[in-house]
Amino acid sequence: MIDEPPPAPVILKGDVRPARPPGAGLVGDGKTLMIVVLGGMSLLLVAALIFGGIVVYRTTEAREREMEREIARREAHWDRSARRAAQGSTDPAEWITADDYPADALRRNQEGTVTIRWQVASNGRATDCTIAATSGHASLDRAACRAILRSARYPATAPDAPLRALTRRVVGKSPTDRGFRVFGRAARSGRDGDRILWRTP
Numbered sequence: 001m002i003d004e005p006p007p008a009p010v011i012l013k014g015d016v017r018p019a020r021p022p023g024a025g026l027v028g029d030g031k032t033l034m035i036v037v038l039g040g041m042s043l044l045l046v047a048a049l050i051f052g053g054i055v056v057y058r059t060t061e062a063r064e065r066e067m068e069r070e071i072a073r074r075e076a077h078w079d080r081s082a083r084r085a086a087q088g089s090t091d092p093a094e095w096i097t098a099d100d101y102p103a104d105a106l107r108r109n110q111e112g113t114v115t116i117r118w119q120v121a122s123n124g125r126a127t128d129c130t131i132a133a134t135s136g137h138a139s140l141d142r143a144a145c146r147a148i149l150r151s152a153r154y155p156a157t158a159p160d161a162p163l164r165a166l167t168r169r170v171v172g173k174s175p176t177d178r179g180f181r182v183f184g185r186a187a188r189s190g191r192d193g194d195r196i197l198w199r200t201p
Contacts, residue, residue: 089153096147096170102139105172110137113171114144118152120164126152127163135172144170 112135129145
């Protein structure tokens with residue numbers, strides 16, 4: 001019998017390859033998924049930018065249209081005022097109209113009674129309007145005098161005739177005042193005593 005040396009032991013070594021960096025394992029469907037996700041996010045961003053641009057454009061456009069309407073309204077008001085200034089009236093109910101009511105007073109729902117005094121020249125035009133008692137709102141006071149000087153007309157007198165002095169109370173009522181409708185009818189009739197009743201819309 002021949003003695004044989006024992007077999008050499010077999011050593012099994014583990015996998016000592018370096019670890020893959022993150023993302024290195026994305027092959028095939030993994031890379032496709034990432035591309036799809038990134039593409040979707042890009043589309044959402046573009047859509048958000050487009051939507052925001054549309055909103056800004058429409059808002060700007062609406063403001064421009066509103067500005068154009070306001071300009072047209074003011075031009076129409078100026079045209080009416082110019083016609084009234086050229087014609088004038090002997091009817092106190094036509095001296096002050098809704099167009100004369102100050103815009104800031106309407107916005108703030110301001111109203112009040114102002115007492116004004118003015119003189120009448122020989123040509124029948126009102127002149128030298130002053131505030132005898134304020135309404136409490138400067139814009140109402142100024143507008144009342146401005147309207148009287150522009151629109152009030154009286155029969156002409158001799159050039160050497162003395163100036164006539166008149167005093168009136170101008171009652172400015174807010175459109176939200178329900179009782180204003182009665183005043184409006186009185187103003188249109190022209191029989192309003194020593195008061196001029198301001199008509200508003």
